[in-house]
Amino acid sequence: MNITDMIKEKMPLTLSEIVEIADKNKLRFVDVVLAETEIQTGKTKEEILEEVLKEFEHNLNAVEIGLTTGSSLLLGTTAAQLNNIEGTKLFKDEFVDRALVNTIAAQTGNHSLGLNPCAGTGDSCPYTGFIRAMFDTGYERTKVAEVAAILLKVGSMFRVGKITTGCNMEGFGAGAAAVAAATVELYEGSPKATERAMVMAISPTIAVPCTPRVMVPALCATHIGGAILVGTMSAGLAVRTDIEVNVPIDVMLAMATEVHPISGKTIVPTVVEFMQPFFKTKEPVEKLIDQTIKDEEKENIDKTLVKAKEIAKRLAEGSRPITNTLGEAVVGGSSQAVGSPTNTGRIAHFLTKGKINKVKIELYPELFARRGINVPGVLMGAVYGSSTADGKMYKEVMELVEKEKIEVEIVKDEEYQVQRVTIYTDEGTYMVDALNRGGGRLVLRDASPSRQDAVDVANKLGIVLIEE
Numbered sequence: 001m002n003i004t005d006m007i008k009e010k011m012p013l014t015l016s017e018i019v020e021i022a023d024k025n026k027l028r029f030v031d032v033v034l035a036e037t038e039i040q041t042g043k044t045k046e047e048i049l050e051e052v053l054k055e056f057e058h059n060l061n062a063v064e065i066g067l068t069t070g071s072s073l074l075l076g077t078t079a080a081q082l083n084n085i086e087g088t089k090l091f092k093d094e095f096v097d098r099a100l101v102n103t104i105a106a107q108t109g110n111h112s113l114g115l116n117p118c119a120g121t122g123d124s125c126p127y128t129g130f131i132r133a134m135f136d137t138g139y140e141r142t143k144v145a146e147v148a149a150i151l152l153k154v155g156s157m158f159r160v161g162k163i164t165t166g167c168n169m170e171g172f173g174a175g176a177a178a179v180a181a182a183t184v185e186l187y188e189g190s191p192k193a194t195e196r197a198m199v200m201a202i203s204p205t206i207a208v209p210c211t212p213r214v215m216v217p218a219l220c221a222t223h224i225g226g227a228i229l230v231g232t233m234s235a236g237l238a239v240r241t242d243i244e245v246n247v248p249i250d251v252m253l254a255m256a257t258e259v260h261p262i263s264g265k266t267i268v269p270t271v272v273e274f275m276q277p278f279f280k281t282k283e284p285v286e287k288l289i290d291q292t293i294k295d296e297e298k299e300n301i302d303k304t305l306v307k308a309k310e311i312a313k314r315l316a317e318g319s320r321p322i323t324n325t326l327g328e329a330v331v332g333g334s335s336q337a338v339g340s341p342t343n344t345g346r347i348a349h350f351l352t353k354g355k356i357n358k359v360k361i362e363l364y365p366e367l368f369a370r371r372g373i374n375v376p377g378v379l380m381g382a383v384y385g386s387s388t389a390d391g392k393m394y395k396e397v398m399e400l401v402e403k404e405k406i407e408v409e410i411v412k413d414e415e416y417q418v419q420r421v422t423i424y425t426d427e428g429t430y431m432v433d434a435l436n437r438g439g440g441r442l443v444l445r446d447a448s449p450s451r452q453d454a455v456d457v458a459n460k461l462g463i464v465l466i467e468e
Contacts, residue, residue, distance in 0.1 A: 003025050004035065006024075006025075007021060007032065007036050011040075012036075012316035013032070013036055014157075014250050014309070014315070014316045015153075015154065015195070015250060015312070016195065016248050016249050017316075018036075019191045019192065019195045022191035029150065029181065029184070030146045030147075030149055030185055033153045034146075034149060037149070037321055037322055040321045041321050048322075049145035049146065050145070052145050052149050053141075053144070053145050053148055055323070056116075056127075056128055058329055059116055059124055059326075062105075062106055062109025062110060062112070062114070062128070063105045063106045063109055063129065063132050065105075065108070065109045066080070066104070066107070067079055070105070070108045070109050070111075071108070071112070072107065072111035073217075074111065075111070075221055076217075078104055078221065079101060079104045079105035082101045083101055083105070089101050094137060095133055095137050096228065098132070098136045099129050099130050100129070101129075102129035102132040102136070103129030103130070103224050103225055103227070104125075104224070104225060106124065106126075106129050106224075107122075110125060111333045113391045114332065114389055115329060115330070116327060117326065117327050117329075117335035117440060118152070118158070118439065119158040119159045119169055120162060120170035120334070120335045120336060120439060121334060122170040122171025122172070122223070122224060123155055123170050123173075123174035123175040123178065123227070125171060126175035126178070126179055126224055126228050127152070127175065130147070130179055131148055131151070147185055149322055152325050154178040154198065156322060158178075158253075159174075159438075161253070161256070161257035161260065161315055162438040162439065163260070163438070164417070166207075167208045168206050168208045168259070168260055169256060169257070169438075171220070171223050171227060172208055172226055172227050172230075173202060173208065174227075175227025176202065176204075176226070176227040176231045176234070177231070179227055179228055179230075180197035180201035180232075180235050181194050181198050181231075183197070183231055183232050184235045184238060184239055186235075187235060187239045187240075189238060189239040193239050195245075195248070195249045196237075196238040196245040197234040197238035197239070198249050198252070199247050199252045200237060200245060201230050201231050201234040201235075202253065205230070205256070206255065206256050206271070207259050207271075208223075208263075250308050250309060250312035253312060254308040254312055255270070255271065255275065258274070274304060276297075276300070277301035277304050277305075327339070327441070328389050330388040331377070331390065332373045332376070332377055333373065334374075335388075336436060336438040336439075337367060337374050338374050338388065339377070339438075341361075341378045341419045341421075341436065342377035342378055342381040342440075343381065343388060343440055343463045344432050344434045345359075345377070345378040345379065345382035346385055346386070346388075346461065346463070347457050348381075348421045348422070348423050348432040350460075351432070352423045352425055355426045355427075356406055356423055356424070357406060357426065358424040359378075359382050359406060359407070359408050360423075361411065361419075361420075362413045362420040362421075362422075363410070363419055364412075364418045368410070368413075371410060375408075375410060377394060378419075378421060379401055380393045382423055383401060384397070387461075388440055417437075417443075418433075418434075419434050419436050419442070420432070420434070428449075430449065431447060431448045432447045433445045433446040435468060437466055439464070441465070441466050442463070442464075443466055443468045
């Protein structure tokens, strides 16, 4: 069976399946990623590589702003300060040094004009910082594009898995795993090394919360920078040592996906469920254990592997081709806190008829607490139909709404993840009831005068709707 048939038989591929096919055919991890994309899109490898680089154009511009004139509420001009230092900035390794500075610059640019998000805007920072570092240190364009393809493929899985707040499935977690895989490619490591590196990189990120650290000065720099460091270290261990990694990447990613929504509540039981089958034991101890118990444990191992495969396949089925993975840029620094609520308001705007005289915004507690960054987004979407990328309107909207004497009511709603926008005009009342999701996406629960009209609007605008 040739590689095309092998891929078609299992499409859409999970990360473990990519490793398996690449290893069996003595190919690189990226070769299988590109081959699957050729089948998905009907495009040539050359066309895909060019489109992959195009996905990063906006974000690379954000890096440049962060390195020069950009300033962030949380990071200030840190990236520019580092960039102006002659020679070593943070690390003597030139590539890691550039990747770290560029990643911080991407976050600064993110807070200035927004980034095209993947799982969120957080993981787009190390992805883009890594790509810019390759350009800075003289890698050929084709190699940069291949590495970009790896970053986006890994990121596409996390994009599906991220459904609530949490750096474990975004900047730190997704970033570390993707950087690990990309670095193995630079080290010319094997597909198996790629898998081992990703598993090691994901592990320290599981259950790491996002809020409130993203609202604290400086801390997001160490989270997104940590993705570069953890990913680089994991790749080095995987390629340069024979360190044992006995957990498949699909199992590790499945565990991270399941822990994510319950982070901070009941973490340990879930970790044990997925990891206990892989605990190392000592033979002298095992001789003392009743065979019935060992048989039961073996059965649980088999169940865990089946469950992990189901979850991994779901992520693969929900991911888009790497040539269309990133969503529209989100100004304000968060595709969840700003992007998803803004898109809710934008859908409401295009359902509305008549002159707007009032906007009511209902947000669940976490979003309500972050109203300083999301209310301007909701209003620019609801009143003016502005996209999440409209940095100029984001800065001016509060003054414009006040000038036009539009009443604004902001309500804290206790229902988890609710973001509801109601627009009152001289012709009627229009409402969109949604649940928040990362990457600018949302669950559309209801709308008036018509939910179907709201779905049609979202599709026309390119707003991603997902199932509850």
